[in-house]
Amino acid sequence: MKPWLPSLLRLALVVLLVAFVTNPGWFEPLLKPLTENNAPVIYNQGSLLTLTLLHLRTVLIATVAATIVAVALAILVTRPAGAEFLPLSRSLVNIGQTFPPVAVLALAVPAVGFGERPTLIALFLYGLLPIFENALTGLTTLPANVVEAARGAGMTGWQRLIKVELPLSAPIILGGIRLSVVISLATATIGSTVAARTLGEVIIAGLLSNNLAFVLQGGLIVAALAVLIYDGLSAIERYTARRMGREAE
Amino acid sequence: MTLRFDKLGVVIAAISAYAAFAAPFATFRANRIVPGQARSIIEALPAATGPMLLAIIVAAALVALFRTPLALRLAASAVALAALALLIGVAGTFLTPAGNTFARISPASGFWSLIFAFTLLLADVLTRLNLSPWARVGALVVAALAIGLLLISGSWDNLSILKEYFNRADSFWAEGSKHVTLALGSLAAAVIVGLPLGILCHHVERLRAGVLNVLNIIQTIPSIALFGLLIAPLGWVATHVPGAAALGIRGIGTAPAFVALFLYSLLPVVANTVVGLAGVPRAANDAARGMGMTDRQRLFGVEFPLAFPVILTGIRIVLVQNIGLATIAALIGGGGFGVFVFQGVGQTAMDLVLLGAVPTVALAFAAAIILDAVIEMTATKRRVETA
DSSP: OOTTHHHHHHHHHHHHHHHHHHOGGGGHHHHGGGOOTTOOSSOOSSOHHHHHHHHHHHHHHHHHHHHHHHHHHHHHHHSGGGGGGHHHHHHHHHHHTTSOHHHHHHHHHHHHOSSHHHHHHHHHHHHHHHHHHHHHHHHHSOOHHHHHHHHHTTOOHHHHIIIIIHHHHHHHHHHHHHHHHHHHHHHHGGGGGGTOOSTHHHHHHHHHTTOHHHHHHHHHHHHHHHHHHHHHHHHHHHHHHHHHTOOOO | OOOOBOHHHHHHHHHHHHHHHTSOSEEEESSSSSOOEEEOHHHHSOTTHHHHHHHHHHHHHHHHHBOOOHHHHHHHHHHHHHHHHHHHHHHHHHHSOTTOSSOEEEEOHHHHHHHHHHHHHHHHHHHHHTOOHHHHHHHHHHHHHHHHHHHHHTTTTTBHHHHHHHHTHHHHHHHHHHHHHHHHHHHHHHHHHHHHHHHHHHHOHHHHHHHHHHHHHHHHSOHHHHHHHTHHHHHHHHHHSTTTGGGTOOSSSHHHHHHHHHHHHHHHHHHHHHHHHHTSOHHHHHHHHHTTOOHHHHIIIIIHHHHHHHHHHHHHHHHHHHHHHGGGGGGGTOOSTHHHHHHHHHHTOHHHHHHHHHHHHHHHHHHHHHHHHHHHHHHHHHHHHHO
8 A cells, every 4th residue: 555545545534524514515416315205315403513513522521521530540549559449440440341321321311411411421431441441551561660760860759650650651541542532422422312412413313214314424424533533543642652662552 | 456447448438428318318209200309218218227227337337447357348248238229129118108009219319329339348349359250250140149039029119110110021021132132143143253254364464454444444433323324225135135024134123233233243353363363372383383283273273272362352342342232222123121221211211211221231240240250261271271
């Protein structure tokens, strides 16, 4: 494969995605064969652009919150004071992963009502696990000689954490964030079953009115977003890994 | 001897104190969808039982709060959980007015927080005990038997989640078996296709990147969209391929759900097969070749057994993920426990949501524990054999 081909494909995908969410009318002839009985081809109960931005906002808020909490927790259990929580936190992460997102979503509704909030809770809980697991891996597999050198240079525990341990773990933590974002992008669509405004709205409208064009456009936008964000984060991850001289997973 | 605080115990004691004294234990509602009224432990239980439960909670929280022997902590968490499980049923019977079939009693936030706190304690003890795989499966069986006994004895019959169950007992088991069939069937199909595909990818390097990329992209398609997109092709197959409709292949229903779960399952199975086979030590392969084993003998006699724990890890991921994803099949008429979840969300009847969600979580949890135990057993066996 030519080295410039992937970049070109990526660029084409970005252009297509932007064109689709801003001017979906252009693509009407392509999707037309998927509809029956003159049903609308392009989602007509809200603009695709607004829904895409709302979708991204939901994922962004949940991921930022999950990253802060997960990294803080991982730091806590890898300090001497929190070391006794390490095995327990590992088993809790394992147990947490067995909760299906739909169940979390539905059970959050009575506590916080319909709309964006139950979705944020479900995405937050789901996002926590991969980030926490990777942060833990990153912080517990630091090269021992580097940590010793930092200690020998007279750095305090806090200085070591900020200047040595966290930068060295950054590529692995970023890997966790990438996984978590991709899962969240897809899971956010389920949020529309409890009335959150995400691209899931388009898909569910399509399922309810038997309109395949809706299902396809909602699904493709989410998939394109996921592929692009996955790619972008992988690139950042490789860059930091090179700078830290540490191979990402 | 001086008493020292246990760090986790401080958290557990704080949660239990709040839950026992400040949060509602049970909720009383005149019918299934009106807002409920909170009842504390003392209000929700008959005269002597309320203070007794409080005493048990305080005692167990104290055991957790200080550094105490593991056996004592295990007993404290087990007794507290058992008392909570028994007495929430008593509260159901006590709070239901005689002869009233509309009133609903459900566990409230205080009850759930207490369950959470003491499950945390139990999880901590079990983690620290470092149980063998068999013992963990044994603990799971004991817990399942205890819950089964409580269900059969009828002591929970007056709780609203079981009232929802009695209204749809037949469909509950039908949807349940559909759910399990979907999750296990698609897993079996993914293993049958994914293992050979993984072995092929291991040997043919040019195929590897392509196959894994395609499977990766499938994972990014949101589940509800993939379920929906399969409706059209399967509908076409049903009407155009003779005999397909007779096999139960239809545009909506179980068939698209099955295919979607199968597609999602392929990536972990194929990827883990590739990783597992790549991790087989070169020395083992060379030795096998030196002994004059054919490629086929090497695959089944050496590479496959050595890669097995990694492949099993992929299967565990798939099974837990499928049990959760199968709930979404309900959106396209594929059945499963999701039916109750989405009906409940639609009617804002949370007990109905629980009727769908609780068995799903329990199934996923049990599957995770059992497969983790199996993985550990095969991994240790391998280490013993290679040592």
